[in-house]
Ligand SMILES: Nc1nc2c(c(=O)[nH]1)N[C@H]1C(S)=C(S)[C@@H](COP(=O)(O)OP(=O)(O)OC[C@H]3O[C@@H](n4cnc5c(=O)[nH]c(N)nc54)[C@H](O)[C@@H]3O)O[C@H]1N2
């Protein structure tokens with residue numbers, strides 16, 4: 024019997040249930056909830072490390088205006104007065120909110136209601152614009168509603184799972200584990216990965232289609248034509264429940280398969296597999312959505328499911344997997360600028376309906392600006408007041424320097440944030456301290472429409488308040504107290520549920536009207552549930568779509584190239600995305616020591632041939648430059664990216680690196696229908712940056728680094744690690760860096776061999792630094808054990824200064840137990856030939872399982888070496 028608090032993981036859209044047991048000292052132990060339907064007790068490396076992210080050291084705990092601490096009264100009055108004056112002087116369209124799929128549904132509902140019903144503008148967009156907007160638009164075109172038809176169990180029941188532009192192993196690891204487990208039981212099940220990059224997800228793939236970037240529409244057009252040709256159409260379903268097949272087929276038949284750049288045999292295998300397998304799930308994510316053809320990609324793949332009638336039945340259907348914990352909740356409350364609320368749009372009847380329900384005096388009557396345009400309007404001065412909540416646009420929007428410039432020039436920039444410093448917080452005038460995950464109360468909706476509670480298990484710190492409360496207080500000051508007179512989150516949830524059922528009568532998919540009357544105790548105790556229509560909670564198996572004529576639409580999609588094409592000056596295509604152990608802009612995962620080891624530095628992956636023609640070798644520092652801006656990153660040479668392509672993670676910001684914030688270089692091209700940016704495709708050139716020296720510093724107290732070309736800050740256990748490089752003369756670097764180290768870490772300086780120096784005070788290492796002419800990838804791991812010691816023996820001091828052991832070679836692999844690649848390789852060299860054997864000798868891979876694909880890759884590599 025667990026005594027902890029049941030809540031939901033605040034990271035990805037899988038929505039795993041957790042049980043948190045506070046330790047009474049401000050922390051908590053976090054475990055997977057065995058009773059939660061999404062994960063049944065499983066957690067990935069990020070979920071398992073949640074307990075390490077709870078400290079208050081970097082939290083924003085008091086309201087601030089222009090850097091000065093103020094009371095809530097002053098802050099709220101200033102916000103309300105600022106909004107009022109802006110609207111009076113320039114009209115409601117001069118105001119905007121930019122919100123996030125990481126708000127709870129109740130917060131999200133409050134933000135949307137305030138701006139659309141009471142401020143009179145739909146200039147509210149959410150970071151879901153960067154994430155799910157193309158899926159939303161594609162669903163609406165095909166189904167007449169933004170509906171995800173299937174359930175997680177469909178992946179387990181399918182005979183073929185096609186993963187399109189999804190790195191499930193790293194981005195939805197618990198679903199990946201469920202898929203792996205299902206395949207162990209039923210090895211006949213097939214998995215196909217469609218991704219220009221060879222990701223860890225390919226580890227379980229029977230077939231990897233490394234298609235040309237952006238060519239998904241062509242691939243699914245070819246599939247559609249081939250299915251029709253082979254007589255695979257479900258005639259009855261198509262005739263009774265769809266329209267538009269003719270045009271879609273014409274477009275499909277006119278498509279040239281060569282556009283995908285795939286080996287013909289692989290393409291044929293895929294077409295065969297899809298044709299002869301009835302139970303197919305096509306799961307897709309950002310490789311589809313984040314594209315200037317994102318909506319067409321979505322419809323091209325839905326077309327194939329409509330043709331075959333493989334939708335909304337067990338083991339079948341298109342499945343848009345959501346990224347953020349509450350991406351779906353945001354769609355339910357309607358916080359995209361072109362949606363209204365409760366899955367309603369800006370039609371006259373719906374505007375009137377929502378206005379009546381809210382008692383709204385200033386109802387927005389037309390869609391507002393989409394994220395990229397919204398910040399452009401801020402930059403151009405058309406929007407004069409912007410309020411950002413739970414998102415970090417200066418790091419996560421494309422052309423990010425322009426976003427920073429826009430915010431710096433904005434008269435009234437407001438941010439509600441949990442942390443004190445971020446690339447966005449640093450640019451905003453009014454800073455409102457928000458409660459964070461462990462303290463918040465409300466609900467979230469996961470990728471399969473599953474609503475779960477987030478329950479607080481730590482007390483609210485400082486003066487931080489939950490987002491809905493902040494919004495309601497501003498609303499009250501603007502004279503709308505009655506409409507925002509909620510006593511708590513249960514009131515908001517009931518109102519939200521009531522709106523979903525209001526004048527619905529089966530016309531809208533989203534209807535949780537039954538929850539409108541639950542009492543506070545029932546809300547408190549709410550068990551996870553999946554909303555849906557049929558008895559089995561799936562949609563569309565019965566062909567009842569939401570267009571007025573109840574038919575789904577085939578969409579004729581014509582392949583088109585990404586907006587910005589590579590050329591002579593910028594011949595490489597920059598693709599961006601995620602790594603296993605970091606979440607977005609690292610404001611939370613960056614606090615965990617065990618998550619820091621897997622990919623410690625911002626990097627650019629390049630193909631060996633692209634590297635060699637540019638004189639780049641693994642470990643170099645390179646500048647990635649586009650027509651918009653630049654980043655400076657560590658080079659990783661790998662054939663997991665194809666020739667002509669490069670990949671960089673989106674996670675690093677100006678807080679943790681000199682110039683790892685890659686979105687400074689990413690192009691702001693968008694899909695014309697969804698407005699979703701093309702974050703996976705920017706033409707760039709990459710060049711080596713000559714560094715005169717490289718170094719690593721571990722220090723107990725943070726260091727103010729002098730101006731240098733490259734630095735990264737990495738979390739260590741009781742210390743801060745810095746990996747640095749620069750082009751000053753070596754002697755200058757040595758002098759300025761050691762001075763910087765000693766300023767905050769005073770004590771006697773000892774010189775060692777090979778550029779090593781350390782501050783050792785009272786026998787304890789306060790700081791250690793190694794500078795040299797080459798990059799030592801393992802220096803941090805080599806020094807780390809010494810930082811764990813309270814007193815060095817003479818031998819240990821000698822080992823620190825004159826060369827230690829090499830046990831930690833190769834970076835961290837297993838985040839749960841801190842096992843390095845080197846240790847796993849050593850186990851393999853000692854005869855371990857299976858995951859189980861490696862687990863038994865090293866523990867690696869035996870907890871959350873997120874590193875199992877990488878362990879299997881090392882095993883395979885070792886087998887190749889033995890075979891050769
Ligand atoms: N570890 C971790 N997990 C996360 C997150 C995180 O920050 N860290 N964030 C969460 C969020 S919000 C989201 S949205 C999801 C994203 O989850 P995913 O979409 O799975 O992750 P990404 O790495 O953004 O991109 C997926 C893949 O798209 C591929 N791709 C690029 N261009 C194309 C193309 O033209 N066609 C195809 N077919 N593929 C292409 C990329 O190579 C990449 O491997 O992850 C969620 N989970």
Ligand SMILES: Nc1nc2c(c(=O)[nH]1)N[C@H]1C(S)=C(S)[C@@H](COP(=O)(O)OP(=O)(O)OC[C@H]3O[C@@H](n4cnc5c(=O)[nH]c(N)nc54)[C@H](O)[C@@H]3O)O[C@H]1N2
Pocket residue numbers: 123125126150151153154155309313346347412413414415416418419420421439440441442445457458459460463490599600601606607608609610611673685686689702
């Ligand atoms: N190049 C490139 N860029 C991308 C992507 C990509 O694949 N490539 N992916 C895009 C996608 S899919 C997404 S979803 C975005 C994500 O990008 P962002 O949303 O900008 O990233 P986060 O770091 O999650 O930002 C959330 C912020 O909210 C704060 N916060 C946490 N909890 C709360 C709370 O309860 N209340 C408040 N007020 N604040 C809180 C956190 O401290 C953090 O600063 O990035 C997008 N940008």
Ligand code: SF4
Pocket residue numbers: 032033034035036037038039062065066067068069070071194195196197198
């Ligand atoms: S898969 Fe990992 S990040 Fe996603 S919800 Fe589950 S534990 Fe959290």
Ligand SMILES: [Mo]
Pocket residue numbers: 153154155346347
């Ligand atoms: Mo996302």
